[in-house]
Amino acid sequence: MNPSTLALLLIVVPVGSAALTASFLRKKHALATLLSVLVATFYLGGALHLALGGARFESSYSWLKLANLSVDLGFKFDDLAALMLSIVGIVGFCVHIFSLGYMKEDPAKARYFAGLSIFMASMTGIVFADNLFMMFIFWELVGFSSFVLINHWHEQNGPMNASKKAFITNRVGDFGFLIGIILCYYLRGTVNLSELSTQAKAGGAVLSTAVPLLLFCGAVGKSAQLPLQVWLPDAMEGPTPVSALIHAATMVAAGIYMLCRIEVLMVPEALTVISWVGALTAVYAALCAIIQRDIKKVLAYSTLSQLGYMVTAFGLGSLTVHSESGAEIVIKAGVGAAMFHLTTHAFFKALLFLGSGSVIHGCHHEQDIFKMGGLSKTMKVTFLKFTIGVAAISGFPLLAGFFSKDAILFLAYSNNKAIFVILALTAAMTAFYMIRMWIIVFFGKARSDNAAHAHEGGFIFQAPLAILAILAIVGGYRGLYPHGFDGILNLVAEAEGPAKLGMLVVSLIVLSLGAGIAFALYRSVATLTQRDPLEAKFPKLFVSLVHLKESFDSLYSYYVEKVQQRFAMLLNFFDLLGIAGLLRIGAGAFSLLGFGVRALHVGRLNVYLYWFFFGVVLLWLYAAGIF
Amino acid sequence: MIQSSLFAYIGLSAVLFAIGFIGVLIRRNAIVIFMSLELMLIASTLALVAFSKYNQTMDGNVFVFFILTVAAAEVAVGLAIVVALFRQKQTIQVSELDSLKH
Numbered sequence: 001m002n003p004s005t006l007a008l009l010l011i012v013v014p015v016g017s018a019a020l021t022a023s024f025l026r027k028k029h030a031l032a033t034l035l036s037v038l039v040a041t042f043y044l045g046g047a048l049h050l051a052l053g054g055a056r057f058e059s060s061y062s063w064l065k066l067a068n069l070s071v072d073l074g075f076k077f078d079d080l081a082a083l084m085l086s087i088v089g090i091v092g093f094c095v096h097i098f099s100l101g102y103m104k105e106d107p108a109k110a111r112y113f114a115g116l117s118i119f120m121a122s123m124t125g126i127v128f129a130d131n132l133f134m135m136f137i138f139w140e141l142v143g144f145s146s147f148v149l150i151n152h153w154h155e156q157n158g159p160m161n162a163s164k165k166a167f168i169t170n171r172v173g174d175f176g177f178l179i180g181i182i183l184c185y186y187l188r189g190t191v192n193l194s195e196l197s198t199q200a201k202a203g204g205a206v207l208s209t210a211v212p213l214l215l216f217c218g219a220v221g222k223s224a225q226l227p228l229q230v231w232l233p234d235a236m237e238g239p240t241p242v243s244a245l246i247h248a249a250t251m252v253a254a255g256i257y258m259l260c261r262i263e264v265l266m267v268p269e270a271l272t273v274i275s276w277v278g279a280l281t282a283v284y285a286a287l288c289a290i291i292q293r294d295i296k297k298v299l300a301y302s303t304l305s306q307l308g309y310m311v312t313a314f315g316l317g318s319l320t321v322h323s324e325s326g327a328e329i330v331i332k333a334g335v336g337a338a339m340f341h342l343t344t345h346a347f348f349k350a351l352l353f354l355g356s357g358s359v360i361h362g363c364h365h366e367q368d369i370f371k372m373g374g375l376s377k378t379m380k381v382t383f384l385k386f387t388i389g390v391a392a393i394s395g396f397p398l399l400a401g402f403f404s405k406d407a408i409l410f411l412a413y414s415n416n417k418a419i420f421v422i423l424a425l426t427a428a429m430t431a432f433y434m435i436r437m438w439i440i441v442f443f444g445k446a447r448s449d450n451a452a453h454a455h456e457g458g459f460i461f462q463a464p465l466a467i468l469a470i471l472a473i474v475g476g477y478r479g480l481y482p483h484g485f486d487g488i489l490n491l492v493a494e495a496e497g498p499a500k501l502g503m504l505v506v507s508l509i510v511l512s513l514g515a516g517i518a519f520a521l522y523r524s525v526a527t528l529t530q531r532d533p534l535e536a537k538f539p540k541l542f543v544s545l546v547h548l549k550e551s552f553d554s555l556y557s558y559y560v561e562k563v564q565q566r567f568a569m570l571l572n573f574f575d576l577l578g579i580a581g582l583l584r585i586g587a588g589a590f591s592l593l594g595f596g597v598r599a600l601h602v603g604r605l606n607v608y609l610y611w612f613f614f615g616v617v618l619l620w621l622y623a624a625g626i627f
Numbered sequence: 628m629i630q631s632s633l634f635a636y637i638g639l640s641a642v643l644f645a646i647g648f649i650g651v652l653i654r655r656n657a658i659v660i661f662m663s664l665e666l667m668l669i670a671s672t673l674a675l676v677a678f679s680k681y682n683q684t685m686d687g688n689v690f691v692f693f694i695l696t697v698a699a700a701e702v703a704v705g706l707a708i709v710v711a712l713f714r715q716k717q718t719i720q721v722s723e724l725d726s727l728k729h
Contacts, residue, residue, distance in 0.1 A: 603725035609652055 173221015275315025
């Protein structure tokens with residue numbers, strides 16, 4: 001099959017499945033589920049075929065023409081897109097399979113699977129988009145599907161509020177994104193990624209700091225960077241497989257993918273801002289993760305933190321400035337490291353989330369880690385796979401996270417020492433909070449009835465976990481990747497000689513520091529109560545971390561309630577007084593006139609005749625010149 | 628002599644017109660109103676004939692011929708409307724023909 005036809009099918013088929021489900025299969029849950037899983041299987045096959053088959057193409061056609069503005073829909077399929085597409089395909093497939101078990105009893109299964117299909121289609125659109133307008137369209141569509149899926153249990157207040165928060169927070173970032181696209185079009189005359197790249201190579205293109213920073217706003221919203229990170233932890237109200245697919249592995253990574261797409265627009269100032277935003281997000285989220293009690297919230301903050309890593313990696317990419325043909329910028333190393341970590345993170349974070357889904361399912365929907373405990377005995381298989389995930393994210397040697405995190409740390413070490421220190425600290429905290437959660441969940445004795453009666457899910461739970469666990473182990477070896485991804489993975493900067501040893505030592509120190517503190521603090525796990533030992537031993541630290549976590553939410557709610565709401569009320573008052581007031585006076589006058597005229601209309605012929613006579617008299621008087 | 632008879636004719640015409648006009652205004656029966664209208668028309672033709680005689684020209688008489696022709700056609704149409712109205716509503720009292728309002 002023609003590659004671009006297949007690419008089109010990868011968008012059309014999931015949309016078709018969702019449309020079919022929405023129009024005919026709303027109540028036929030089994031059929032809708034089957035359809036959606038078949039689509040995910042087709043998608044996986046198609047994505048891998050495209051990515052590994054070596055097909056790299058670009059095609060586009062004009063969708064909307066307004067004067068000299070042409071909005072195109074087109075496909076740009078290069079190594080970057082191939083890598084992202086494979087991740088979406090693999091994780092999407094695993095999540096579909098896992099959902100079969102996890103959502104088995106759900107009364108609205110059809111809607112859930114239709115939502116997953118819409119998400120797959122919109123994510124594919126972002127991956128394939130060859131211009132920023134098209135990317136924006138699908139960008140909004142993933143936002144929509146995220147909204148629908150967070151809000152899956154819409155009867156409850158939590159998911160409802162979380163979905164609204166996610167949607168509205170994303171709108172803030174997307175507004176900047178849209179302005180950035182328009183500004184880019186204004187300055188460069190095109191938003192086509194390949195044309196932008198050609199312009200950058202030719203030199204002399206208008207360089208602007210505003211464009212990349214405005215476009216970065218989109219990534220700040222979607223990838224939940226500071227200060228728009230507030231929606232992601234709340235988004236955990238959605239079903240756990242959704243958190244794995246959308247809020248860990250793919251959609252939130254779309255921001256990093258988008259940054260890699262627009263690398264040609266970058267300027268040094270913008271990159272500095274981006275790397276600092278990423279670093280601050282990484283450390284902030286790691287601090288918040290330390291005190292979480294909800295297993296999914298720990299993972300959510302850890303996702304935030306890892307996304308911060310990727311954004312930093314992108315921002316730290318090396319810059320080469322050629323003076324003859326204007327500033328030419330090469331930031332490939334950043335793209336390589338960011339995408340490499342995105343890939344490994346997608347695998348081990350999806351593994352962790354699905355693992356937590358398995359745990360939550362096993363513990364009868366208990367999410368508080370202090371009410372679990374002792375699961376290493378009752379859920380052996382999940383325990384094993386979860387351990388692989390924890391080790392991978394903590395940077396345990398020879399697992400996926402170790403390599404990708406080291407690549408980023410090396411990049412930071414060679415470009416910006418301050419960020420390097422922050423990232424190293426974050427890595428230590430990552431090891432700490434992951435191992436803290438791992439100990440509390442799996443060791444000691446069961447701290448609630450639900451945990452005591454924990455049971456392992458069936459094959460449908462374990463198979464996706466197994467796939468992801470294998471990928472989380474091998475994902476770090478770039479040599480094992482098919483050559484189709486070389487264009488991206490070969491960009492990862494490699495430490496050489498003594499630096500390599502240095503990096504190894506640093507990452508081992510960081511890992512053992514974090515893990516050591518966690519083991520020391522939670523060693524008495526057998527006697528653990530429902531109170532966090534961290535809170536008991538360091539109450540001041542604990543309280544300040546709680547404050548830190550809540551600072552953004554309380555700041556935003558203060559702003560919304562006290563500033564925005566009052567401003568809105570003021571505007572409302574002026575609206576009532578001015579516009580609506582004038583309108584009402586005008587409308588009132590005409591309505592009064594209408595009352596008068598209506599009284600004249602009595603329906604009797606004689607009365608009309610009198611009026612007629614009156615009119616004739618008036619006419620006569622007028623003709624006679626009396627007035 | 629001629630002048631005084633002109634006044635008499637104009638006076639008769641005015642009286643007939645006034646009677647017709649009052650009839651149109653105060654009567655409730657559609658046929659009577661119609662007759663009153665015709666009376667007004669005839670009053671005006673009477674005045675035209677009188678003026679024609681007074682001026683010793685045929686202009687007025689020619690007018691009258693046309694008016695009578697048109698009036699005959701108008702009566703035919705008007706009476707047909709009244710008959711149709713009666714068939715529809717079983718009444719020709721204009722006070723009851725108020726479906727525009729109610």
